[in-house]
Amino acid sequence: MRILHTSDWHLGQALHHYDRSYEHQCFLDWLVDQVVEQDADALLVAGDVFDNANPPASAQKQLYQFLQRLHTRAPRLDVVIIAGNHDSPARLEAPGPLLELHNARVVGAPVRTAGGEIDIERMLVPLHDRTGAVAAWCIAIPFLRPGDVPRADTGAEGDPYLNGIALLYRQAFDLAMQRRTSGQAIVAMGHCHMLEGQSSVDSERRIVIGGTEALPATIFDPCVAYAALGHLHLAQRVGRQEHLRYSGSPLPMSFSEVNYQHQVLRVDLEGPKAVAVDALPVPRCVQLLRVPEHPAPVEEALAALEALALDDCEPHRQPYLEVRVLLERPEPGLRARIEAAIKGKPVRLAKIEPVRKATVAGAAGPAMSLDELAQLQPDDIFRRLYQDRFGEAAPPDQLSAFHELMGEAAP
Template sequence: MKLIHTSDWHLGHTLYNYDRTEEQQAFLQQLAEIVEREQPDALLVSGDIYHYSSPSASVQKMYTEAMLEIHRRCPSMTIVVTAGNHDSSSKLEITQSLWESFGLHVVGSIQREEETIQWSRHIIEVTGKDGRPVGYVLPVPHVYPQNFPSPDPEMKREERMPYFFQTLLDETKRINTAGLPVVLMAHLAVTGSDTTGHTDLIGGMDYFPLNQLGTGYDYLALGHIHCPQTLKGSDGRARYCGTPYPVSFDETYPHSVSLVTVEPGKQPEIQDIRIENPWPCLTLPPEPLPFEEALQQLKDFPDDKRAYIRLNVLAENYLSPDCQERASEATRGKACRYCYIKLNRLQKESNEEQPHLSIQELKQQSPLEIARRYYQETTGESMDDELSLLLQEAMNQIHSSANE
């Protein structure tokens, strides 16, 4: 079975109030071209279609037109879309029945009927161009740990997710009498994954050992973590394809979609297909310099070069109040988009408080990370695991309620 694995589109995302429609449309156009060239059996989108749970009408239209165009480029291809933590599961499923007429399956939540899990809704048969089955895709959307269904009210919270994944894989094995490839989809953070550049930060995520996702799949198409990677210890079977374009300045790695060939019992063949971004994110200068030197590099930046710019400044104390205005003025008439100053403080020999963050950098922190910083600065001690867990559970409940 040949498939394209992508995730974390974050359509509607803005970067420091700059509209990113052009970049998002450029990605969707490239994806359509890749689909037309490769003619895969399936396209898998593992969550976070949108950046906001209530995307604008124009963003939803962009998504709809792109999916129709992608389907037109390869009508025989099965498309499977799952909801991520940024998506509203209920809103994503509104047009579920309509999309199925185009071979597109949308799974926003665990499918139930009278409290009974509808396993068949999570087992999608993929057919080739000749109409014969070539494999199965098992879509699992983002679900907070406490919300996984349980067959027994007494089942512990930490047992619910492993039960769900393994039962789903067992149900698939029961009907997969031909021994076809099985691809599992999930949107979550696996313990030990590389979170480089992730704006949610470690404090904003639940992490799960890979073995909690069960056994019996030939490939695990993951979403949620933005850095593309094949997970260690997975025998090459579990992968994050990463974001197709940078969602933050710290996502400095190449962005791509994954072309995957899966055969039962064999290690998948994985090829990265690079996505070109018309508006790269640049940190200028690459190494921090005093403000006046950094500002001069910004002034010397080519007038016609398109890029998002953050100014990389080294300072011992606070910057003067007019620094933002001067940096913004330096880009007047240029094609680039100035965003903010990344302030790097000179490290003193004594172990003093954590480096101060600018307002822009503070906005990129997760609520838990901010709480940890405040706790450290006010008590002089690190927040213990029990308190961190309580805060995280409270935030998960808020996110879960907001996305229902």
């Protein structure tokens, strides 16, 4: 059978206040086409469907329209969706009975039975091949919070949260082993940060619970044919193992991802094993530009902006622009000068990234005692910070502006 693995859609996300519904719609339209062209049997969405726990109605409508169109064009397709750390488990699961009419199973959070035990059964989803027979069992584990995991043996060593996650995966795997018959594969889904996983700068919310973040690859039994992971936006293998994968996000979530090749993963199973994992590159319908490519002095950056030549296009297709400027001192009128340089160009100014020149090491002087810190006034702190950042004394106009600001902030 054939599976498509994707995650971290972040529907409803705005990039520096610019709405991205057009980009998300382009991706969802492309994904429907891929499901049909690749003759997929199942689609796994490994969390962070929405960008936050209270997504706009337009983002929720995008999801439901996508699932409706998907079912119309690929009526036998199994869809499995788990909640990520950005999602509201209850909101994601709320339309579950209706979504199941479209062969979509949603798992937002573990549910406990009347006896207080986690209902493992509802996190086990059968996946069918093109003949309609069960070809694989999917262990669908959403993002787990401390209250979601079973209590491991109190005598066990290590972090109790990590131990609880490992126990839950083991319980789900054991149940899958009981359900499977000869020739059927076991596929795992998870939304988590794995050890040695490479994060995307500026665009991922850290998962830190009680000092614990990264999980070992050993939580997946060697008999698991494939693990479809979500959370990290950069597509990557876990522990250099071909069958443990992050699909990555389909859209760049920040300018740090401008050079990422975003993708969806195609996984082919034969019997109980994954025999091929291939990337399907996601077309980028709106470009991200960093000008200059590396931080440059103000005049050089402005010259690069003025020389920028772009084809005309509709406003929703105009590239997002990050301007990278190397500063020696504050430039109060910088934004106005940048806006003048790009006036009339089909581009959207999303971000100005000021980079300060490094100051001489040790210029900050010796560390201060707590008593000395307590005696500092706000303008003393401002002078020290300015000196540390720019390597020179704060000019009178900056001190005057600071004093004016402090006066307005005073009750």
